[in-house]
Amino acid sequence: xxxxxxxxxxxxxxxxxAEGFTMxxxxxxxxxxxxxxxxxxxxxxxxSPQLWLRTPGGLVTSxxxxxxxxxxxxxxAFVLPIEFDLGGEVVKIPAWVAAxxxxxxxxxxxxxxQVLRLFKDxxxxxxxxxxxxxxxxTQYFLVIIMASSTxxxxxxxxxxxxxxxxxxxxxxxxxxxxxxxxxxxxxxxxGTLVAQLSHQxxxxxxx
Amino acid sequence: MLILPSRFDLPSQVSLLSWLLLGLMxxxxxxxxxxxxxxxxxGLRQLQSQLPEQGxxxxxxxxxxESEPQxxxxxxxxxxxxxxxxxxxxxxxxxxxxLPTGRLGEIMARGHLIVGxxxxxxxxxxxxxxxxxxxxEPDLAQNLADRLGVxxxxxGVSSANRLGKVEDGSIDLVIATMGDILKRRKIAGLLEPxxxxxxxxxxxxxxxxxxxxxxxxxxxVCLTDGAYFNRDLILRYLIHPVTxxxxxxxxxxxxxxxxxxxxxxxxALARLHKDERWRDFHMPLQSILFAPWSIAVSRAEQGGVLxxxxxxxIAEWHRTGYLLEREAAWGIPTSRFLTxxxxxxxxxxxxxxxxxxRGEDSLFPFACRNQKLLKEAGVDQGVDAEGLRGTLLRxxxxxxxxxxxxxxxVLLKGxxxxxxxSLVAMAGSLGxxxxxxxxxxxxxxxxxxxxxxxxxxxxxxxxxxxLYIVFFGIGSLVAANWGFTFNAMIVACVVFSLYAGAxxxxxxxxxxxILLKQRHDSxxxxxxxxxxxxxxxxxxxxxxxxxxxxGIASVIAVPELISAAxxxxxxxxxxxxxxxxxxVFYFILVALFLLLLNxxxxxxxxxxxxxx
Numbered sequence: 001x002x003x004x005x006x007x008x009x010x011x012x013x014x015x016x017x018a019e020g021f022t023m024x025x026x027x028x029x030x031x032x033x034x035x036x037x038x039x040x041x042x043x044x045x046x047x048s049p050q051l052w053l054r055t056p057g058g059l060v061t062s063x064x065x066x067x068x069x070x071x072x073x074x075x076x077a078f079v080l081p082i083e084f085d086l087g088g089e090v091v092k093i094p095a096w097v098a099a100x101x102x103x104x105x106x107x108x109x110x111x112x113x114q115v116l117r118l119f120k121d122x123x124x125x126x127x128x129x130x131x132x133x134x135x136x137x138t139q140y141f142l143v144i145i146m147a148s149s150t151x152x153x154x155x156x157x158x159x160x161x162x163x164x165x166x167x168x169x170x171x172x173x174x175x176x177x178x179x180x181x182x183x184x185x186x187x188x189x190x191g192t193l194v195a196q197l198s199h200q201x202x203x204x205x206x207x
Numbered sequence: 208m209l210i211l212p213s214r215f216d217l218p219s220q221v222s223l224l225s226w227l228l229l230g231l232m233x234x235x236x237x238x239x240x241x242x243x244x245x246x247x248x249x250g251l252r253q254l255q256s257q258l259p260e261q262g263x264x265x266x267x268x269x270x271x272x273e274s275e276p277q278x279x280x281x282x283x284x285x286x287x288x289x290x291x292x293x294x295x296x297x298x299x300x301x302x303x304x305x306l307p308t309g310r311l312g313e314i315m316a317r318g319h320l321i322v323g324x325x326x327x328x329x330x331x332x333x334x335x336x337x338x339x340x341x342x343x344e345p346d347l348a349q350n351l352a353d354r355l356g357v358x359x360x361x362x363g364v365s366s367a368n369r370l371g372k373v374e375d376g377s378i379d380l381v382i383a384t385m386g387d388i389l390k391r392r393k394i395a396g397l398l399e400p401x402x403x404x405x406x407x408x409x410x411x412x413x414x415x416x417x418x419x420x421x422x423x424x425x426x427x428v429c430l431t432d433g434a435y436f437n438r439d440l441i442l443r444y445l446i447h448p449v450t451x452x453x454x455x456x457x458x459x460x461x462x463x464x465x466x467x468x469x470x471x472x473x474x475a476l477a478r479l480h481k482d483e484r485w486r487d488f489h490m491p492l493q494s495i496l497f498a499p500w501s502i503a504v505s506r507a508e509q510g511g512v513l514x515x516x517x518x519x520x521i522a523e524w525h526r527t528g529y530l531l532e533r534e535a536a537w538g539i540p541t542s543r544f545l546t547x548x549x550x551x552x553x554x555x556x557x558x559x560x561x562x563x564x565r566g567e568d569s570l571f572p573f574a575c576r577n578q579k580l581l582k583e584a585g586v587d588q589g590v591d592a593e594g595l596r597g598t599l600l601r602x603x604x605x606x607x608x609x610x611x612x613x614x615x616x617v618l619l620k621g622x623x624x625x626x627x628x629s630l631v632a633m634a635g636s637l638g639x640x641x642x643x644x645x646x647x648x649x650x651x652x653x654x655x656x657x658x659x660x661x662x663x664x665x666x667x668x669x670x671x672x673x674l675y676i677v678f679f680g681i682g683s684l685v686a687a688n689w690g691f692t693f694n695a696m697i698v699a700c701v702v703f704s705l706y707a708g709a710x711x712x713x714x715x716x717x718x719x720x721i722l723l724k725q726r727h728d729s730x731x732x733x734x735x736x737x738x739x740x741x742x743x744x745x746x747x748x749x750x751x752x753x754x755x756x757x758g759i760a761s762v763i764a765v766p767e768l769i770s771a772a773x774x775x776x777x778x779x780x781x782x783x784x785x786x787x788x789x790x791v792f793y794f795i796l797v798a799l800f801l802l803l804l805n806x807x808x809x810x811x812x813x814x815x816x817x818x819x
Contacts, residue, residue, distance in 0.1 A: 066794050079782070153759075
């Protein structure tokens with residue numbers, strides 16, 4: 001396989017891999033949304049002056065922080081039913097649902113902490129509290145997108161799973177490394193983009 | 208208060224150089240390498256090979272029976288038929304078969320045992336050139352007849368008529384490659400323990416080298432519709448299934464190259480494999496997903512004297528290694544099932560008694576029975592136990608790895624590897640972080656950029672991808688060029704060390720920068736302890752993240768906890784139990800590590816104070 005052949009192959013498979021990457025983004029976005037929503041409530045509880053609200057809020061947060069999402073993904077993949085009966089109609093639960101729910105767990109812990117910090121910063125009148133929250137949130141989104149690649153293990157059709165499918169289809173051993181590197185570039189590219197964006201935002205509004 | 212960057216901060220200057228670096232890495236690897244055939248090796252296989260082989264113990268067996276007198280309620284004179292059998296059989300006879308009523312009485316009266324065997328399934332049950340019925344199963348029938356001191360009559364049966372024949376009384380026993388399934392247990396007297404088990408195996412072209420079922424992920428595998436293991440193969444090994452209606456079609460598809468292999472019943476494949484037509488194919492993997500076989504009596508005879516005699520004999524066959532010996536004699540590769548049963552049935556408890564012996568309810572303990580099936584049938588195993596298991600039992604928790612020594616071993620090894628991997632990667636990541644941070648502060652501008660870029664690459668690529676890159680990608684190139692195979696454990700240690708280490712490096716670099724700014728005259732090494740103290744929270748978070756992430760190493764067949772739980776649940780069907788354990792265990796493990804690492808805080812503070 002010459003380098004032009006390799007480049008050509010990578011080009012041919014790009015739309016297929018891009019589709020897989022959309023899955024990573026979708027699963028991550030859904031997790032971030034759900035996790036932030038739940039984390040917000042817990043953060044509010046922890047900010048409350050009432051002890052009976054603060055204590056459970058803190059406990060729940062540490063619970064969410066201590067459960068590894070990868071293990072929980074496995075858990076859900078095995079424990080959630082593959083399909084269920086909804087009024088005579090069989091509804092299938094796709095694997096990405098398990099992945100989304102699993103990735104929601106660390107987001108809840110993260111969001112709870114950040115929301116608490118946001119409220120405290122505001123209370124103390126610290127500058128750019130919302131900006132700090134926004135930047136941290138965006139960067140955590142990136143972490144979750146990276147973690148979403150583990151969903152390939154439970155059969156979610158995302159970019160790493162698709163890279164493995166391509167490798168199996170082409171069956172050229174030397175191509176394997178190239179396709180993996182190519183997928184790594186996708187993650188690096190997104191990371192770079194997000195880093196640049198946060199940098200620009202901080203530059204513009206942070207001073 | 209100083210707010211240090213968390214591991215998720217992304218320094219922007221990283222970006223450009225990260226790309227350049229990756230490009231450089233790509234150029235470094237040679238193009239045009241021979242087929243790579245060294246992929247992952249199964250740690251599970253290592254586990255299996257560690258199981259000791261047990262030889263014959265005839266002396267033990269005889270005394271075992273004497274130590275467990277089994278009173279018989281009915282009384283009739285013991286039959287004295289035929290020549291004196293071997294000693295252990297004699298013991299069996301005296302204890303068990305004093306009073307043959309029912310079917311056993313009939314057998315004794317007629318002077319021969321009638322057993323239904325297969326004639327179309329050599330070497331388990333076939334026909335030799337003199338049209339005698341021969342094979343592993345006829346051997347077992349002969350052994351039973353010898354023990355009873357009667358003659359033997361073998362009757363050919365088929366899968367369709369074997370249960371009908373035993374029910375209508377035209378044969379006494381069925382020993383005919385019959386799987387032990389719930390449906391059959393309802394219509395005939397299936398006996399326990401199981402005497403044999405088939406499993407799933409795969410026939411692949413000799414050109415394709417696979418060492419582990421995990422390597423079949425995403426590859427096309429031909430299946431035959433209706434096989435019990437298809438679902439597990441698809442779900443657990445993520446194969447790309449190509450399902451055919453019958454085995455003839457699957458065989459044609461395999462020959463035509465429509466799939467890389469045909470996964471089917473291992474006993475059927477073993478027979479097929481001997482055929483000239485399949486000489487270019489091989490079976491490189493261990494059988495998995497066992498389906499135990501049962502000997503059956505008629506339903507009315509279940510729990511009777513004949514059933515009891517056959518069951519005790521099967522237990523003895525397992526214990527003495529007789530089945531393994533017969534299997535070898537018929538040229539069948541040693542099955543893991545028999546090896547495991549052999550070990551299980553010769554294990555003894557603290558008092559020196561066999562673990563697999565009949566309890567007060569005259570049943571064998573749960574661990575010595577077909578657990579998957581009993582679970583399906585909802586049979587509860589009321590066993591009393593001491594120690595941790597007893598405590599848990601009283602709490603209403605009956606955890607399978609505590610009673611099944613094999614599952615227990617696999618699980619313990621998994622826990623050990625998870626902790627070891629975590630510790631090594633923590634040390635590695637701290638080392639890498641310190642190295643990069645110190646190098647950063649010593650370097651001139653351009654080199655700093657390079658160091659940042661390296662950190663950026665490791666931080667912004669998913670560890671699962673890096674495991675694939677190093678283990679499969681680089682690993683296969685190295686194997687093809689230098690014949691050297693990467694160890695999965697070491698690869699995992701390196702990948703997690705670099706992943707968390709890059710984040711540690713970012714934290715430490717910032718901390719050193721801040722401290723050096725404060726003290727212009729200080730040297731890097733002088734402020735290092737303080738830098739660690741300053742970045743302590745972040746370093747702990749990164750270390751705990753390693754514990755949470757090591758499970759990902761299961762994708763390159765490191766037999767850590769998740770792999771172990773997976774193995775146990777596929778073989779025993781206790782999915783919920785294992786998954787709950789996994790979750791609770793991980794929760795405790797993470798909490799413990801947090802506690803331990805945070806307790807180091809005062810130590811680090813003291814060290815930093817002493818240094819500055």
